[in-house]
Amino acid sequence: MNEEAYQTVLSAHQVPVSQLRTECSPAQFSFETTAELESVPNEMIGQQRAEQAMDFGLSVEQTGYNLFVVGPAGTGRMTYTQHSVNKLAKTRQVPDDWCYVNNFENPDRPLVIALPAGNGLKFQHKMENLLMEIEREIRAAFSNEETEKKKRSIVEQSQNQVEALWKETESFASDLNFKLERTSAGIQSIPLFFDRPMEKQEYEQLSAANKEKVKEREKQLGEKINDTVYQIHKIEEELRKNLEQFNKQTAAFAIEGLFQPLREAYQAYPKVLDYLEAYHHDVVGHFSIFLKDREEENAVVRALTGSKEQQLHRYAVNLFVSHKNRTGAPVIYETNPTYQNLFGKVEYRGALGSWTTDFTFVKPGAIHLANGGYLILQAAELLQQPFAWTLLKRALQTGKIQVENPFEERGAFPTSGLKPEPIPLQIKVIIIGSYYLYDLLSGADEDFHKLFKVKVEFDTAMKRDHGNRMKMAHFIKNYAERKHLLPFHRRAVAKVIDHSSRLADEQGKLTTRFQDITKLLVESSYWAKKEEAAFVDTAHIKKALAEQSHRANHISEQYREMITNGTIMIETDGTRIGQINGLAVMGTRDATFGIPTKITAQTFVGKSGIMNIERETSLSGQIHNKGLMILTGFLSGVFAKNDPIPLSASITFEQTYSRIDGDSASSTELYVLLSSLAEVPIHQGIAVTGSVNQWGEIQPIGGVNEKIEGFYAICKEQGLTGRQGVIIPQQNMSNLMLNDEVIAAVKAGRFHIWAVRHISEGIEILTGESAGADRGEENHFPDGTIFAKVEERFKKMYESVKQAKQ
Template sequence: MNTEEFDQKRSSHRLPPEKLRSECRDDFFDFATTDDIGKCSIDMIGQKRAEQAMSFGLAVEQNGYNLFVVGPAGTGRMTYTQGSVSKMAESGEVPRDWGYVHNFDNHDRPVVISFEAGKGHEFRRDMEILLMDIEREIRSAFTSDGYEKQKRKMIDEFRRSVEQLWKEAEVFAGEHHYKIERSPGGINTIPLIDGKPISIEEFKRLSPQQKEHLKEQEKLLEDKLQETVLQIQKKEDQLRKSVHAFMKEITSNSVKSLFIPLKEKYYENKKVGTYLDAYYSDVVEHFHFFFSEEEEQETVLNALAGPKEKPFLRYAVNLFVNNKGLEGAPVIYETNPTYQNLFGKVEYQGQLGNLITDFTMIKPGALHLANGGYLILQASELLQHPYAWTGLKRALQSGNIPIENPNEDRGLFPASAIKPEPIPLNVKIIIIGSYYIYELLSRLDEDFDKLFKVKVEFDTEMPKSDENNHKMACFIKNYAEDEGLLPFHRRAVADVINYSSRLVDEKTKLTTRFQDITKLLVESSFYAKEAEEEIVDKPHIQKALFEKTQRSNHVPEKFREMIHNGTIMIETKGRRIGQINGLAVMGTRDSLFGIPTKITAQTFAGKNGIVNIERETAMSGQIHHKGMMILTGFLSGQFAKNRPIPLSASITFEQTYTMIDGDSASSTELYVLLSSLAEVPIHQGTAVTGSVNQWGEIQPIGGVNEKVEGFYHICSQNGLTGEQGVIIPKQNVKNLMLDEEVVEAVRNGQFHIWAIGHIADGLEILTGFHAGYERNNNGEFPEGSIFARADERFSKMHEIAKEEREQLKE
């Protein structure tokens, strides 16, 4: 290939500067700064699929149509989800209030009652007033003259009947020659002689017959006394029952009228009616709660035990969920979805080494607060907490929200537990997570697809259309106003849009990861304020991007420094056989950059085939292994159709000490192998990237912008010659959004980008020799071409191998 043909070949594949970058022109916009833009109302940009799925999922009311919002962070998925849910909730109904009350039949099973929104607070207040009225009425009834008179009458009748019994006993004792003496210490019987008590000495002087007679009479008296005491005890019991029944009757008569208006007010709420009936019966039964008791003397034991249970607590109302003042359906975003934060909990109080609780210590969870509305959760947070995911699934399947302690069976301390009545669940769950979590749950959890039937998928890119450009300008305006940033000139807006295309590595696309865009807006506004400017212009955008690069380019600078001082041996001038510059992308947490890598090959006669040194040393991955096998397939298809190839070749990435993977250098490896086989030198100022298939067709790769810019910086550092450049797959032209410095160097003829579709085109640009890929009618490659030279080399290797086999036979 002569010089003219070589230049023509290079020119036919050389990309003009216009193809290297897509520019959004500032005159596209009809405003000077973003302050001139009218009111913008943009909910979401470039996510029509997600918007349609979100609207559908929120509108469907049937069970199982919960939503899983999937996509990478920074795409606005959280902001849009909260906005969409809040908008939908505005037109929703305010859910009912829920309150727990004491279960008078089963103290360990508190009863839940629902009320219309805002009525729960009213009911609690009614119960507070009712309790105060009951206490007042009971105290008044038990301090009235009528109560005291009737009670005194009952007691007096009891005393008279008791005195009568004692009189009868005394008469009986006299008839049997005994006298009864009653004292606080007990009952004494004294024998009588001639109606007079006798002393112990007199008793001793009595004859045996007299003593025996008195003992018999004493036994009869004791039986009589026992009968009398038993009758008195029965009368005491009757008195207690009578007084208790009387006091219950007084209580009933005094408080019954207090319940009538409340039962009428809450007539439609059957549970309230049932509760008021039980409340009334309990008050009548426990009227003594409303009597004042003398203060107990404080003791060490009382101090250790803590305060006693307040008897009036049983009549309180635990307004569990109060929706008073709420407009529309509730929207809850739970940032820490532990089991208890989701399902509520029962708190405990320590008392004398034990843990006690009651229904007033039941606390709501996010599911209770969001009931009747929407609950938003982060998948990564939800799955970190034990029992949370399993409990959420169980609640959705059962339609109830249980309140229980999942770790109660592991408790180290005794506790008095209660089991509140569960609340019916009616909530729309929206979980936000990554693709990985979604696929993991979908594959491993058989219930997931039944419970989360709507997938809301956020894309990372959108078309670079006029409509989206205008929406991006509106987004910049709104964000600047919300965050107090300076207004942006239209030149700055156009530059932000160009940066958006660079983030997705495609000219016809814009990024939807607005987190990266907002960082640029904040930083460029800062530099504009620092320069005491009133608006953000293009230089401020450029400075923000430059400073961002400076903050994270420590590693690429070290690589370039080592290449410049010769530590890493990269040549950008001259020609070498079996040596080429490949391109790789490396990255840190906050930056990606491209670097050239020297790839060398040695070919010689043998039977080992192509030996990948990285593979032999376990420094390459499976995809790279596949690329090497494709090279073997291509060479066999071209040169071994009629005879075997007795080839041994070694190929390696020089000065690489980390794992190598991917097939983006497979075309580069093929070039260097053919260079070694045909003994044709490769121009070292031309770097290559691109994958290849078994037909020699070049396939697209990733990171094309970083790779081109990485090699440009090395060439620029060593001195641009006007002959240097990068060969890329033609399919990657649409991905080019090169830095303006590189574009300017191409425009000035100092650097070049060639786009090719076949291995033959790359060979000719790299070597200046005809590739000669296609055979003629005789089945031969064109004379003097690279493929003819390689074929001739294979023929010589075949002859050598044939001679060796014949010598071994002799």
């Protein structure tokens, strides 16, 4: 191919300068600066699908319609979710308050009571007042003179019965000639001798018959005494019961009037009435607690039974969840969703060297606070916490919230056997996460789709139409005013929109990663304020972008420096057979950049086919291996219609020592193989990117802007010749959003961008020779073309193999 024909080929595939970037015209905006724009409420931009799904998921009330918000960070998914939920929550009914109270029959199983919002605190205060009034009334009742008189009467009656028994017993003893003495040591029976106590000497002088009579009478008296003592014990027991019954009746009568107003106030709440009944019964049974004086409490008794305050604690009300002063349903965003933060816990206190607890130590979690409303969680944080995901599913499946200690079996915490009554659950859970976590849960957990039936998907890009451009302008205004930034000139707004398309990697799209946009807004306003400008203009946007690039391009500068000083061997001038510059994208956490990579190939007679050196050294990923196999398919399909290809070839990325994956260099590898087979040199000033299929058709790739700008930077370092450039897939033209410097170089003819659809078009640009991909009517490639030379090479290889066999 002569020079003129070669230039025609280059011109035919040259990408026009007008298509290297799309630019937003400031003239389309009627305002001068964003300060003149009419204020409009904040709205989500470019996420219609997500908005519809969010509205549906939040509105449907049936169980299982919880939401999983999926999408990359920076798209506004968190902000929009909170805004949507808070907006809807304001229109919903305020849920009930929840109180835990003592279960007097089984203290290890506290009872829960639901009351209308705001009434939980009132109930707690009423119970506190009730307790104080009970103590006052009981003390008054038991200090009453009439009560003391009745109590003395009961005691005196018993004492009279006892005295009557003793008199009878003493008379019985006297008849037997015995005298009884009641001492602290017990009851003694003394025989009498002429109405006086018999001396021991006198007893010894009695005849044996008389001694036997004394013993017999003493035995009869002993039986009588035992019977009397038994009867007295029965009278004392009866006295104790009568006193206890009297005291309880006194206490019950004293406090009855305190409970009646409460029964009337809570007649619509059966659980409250049941609790009041149990409360009343327990107070009557433990009335003595109210009669204790704090200063008179015995230290030992207090240590064993607890102080008076601790004993009265049984009548407290644990206001577990209160919605006093709330308007609408609760919205809780739990940033640290540990098990206890989500589902609450039972706290403990030390007592006599051990741990104790009761119903007042039951504390709520986020799911209790959000019950009746909305709970927002981050998937990554949720799945990192032990038990959290499993027990969240259980709560949603059972419709109940159980406060329990999942660490009991491990012994990590003291246990008390406390198991509060479960609370009915009515909640909408919204989980926010990445595509990876959504797919992970979808595949690994069969219950996931039963519980999270609504997927709210946030896209990373939106159409670049007039409506979205105006929405972007309003977004810039609102954000600038909210963050106290300078107003933005319409030229700056247009530049921000262009940068948004660059971030979206497509001319007809705008990014929805508003986190990156807000970063640019803040930094450009900073530079404008530093210059004491009245508003942000184009120069400040460019300055901010340049500074961002400078802060993040340390690695790329080091790489280019190694190429410049020859450490990494990259040629951007001259021609070489079997050598080409491929393009790759490297990335750090905050920046991506394109780098050229030398790819070389050697071809020779053999049967091993194409050997991928990276694969042989375990540095090649599966997708890259697939690309190499596609090359074999193309070569076999074009050049091995009748005879097998006796080809051995080695191909490698030179000076790369890390894992290589992806197929964006597959067309580059095919070009270098064709160059080696046809023994036609390739222009080293032309770099290539693009994948290829088995038909030789070029397919689009990602990172096209970074790849072009990265190769341009290397060419600039080594010297622009006017013949350098990059070959890209035709489909990637819509992704071009190149920087000003590259576009200026293209305009000046110092750098070029070519777009191709087929491998035959690219090989002509690279070599300056005709591809000759069409076999013609005689089924032969045109003489002198690259495909003809490759076919001729294959024929020679075949003949060599054939002769070797002979």
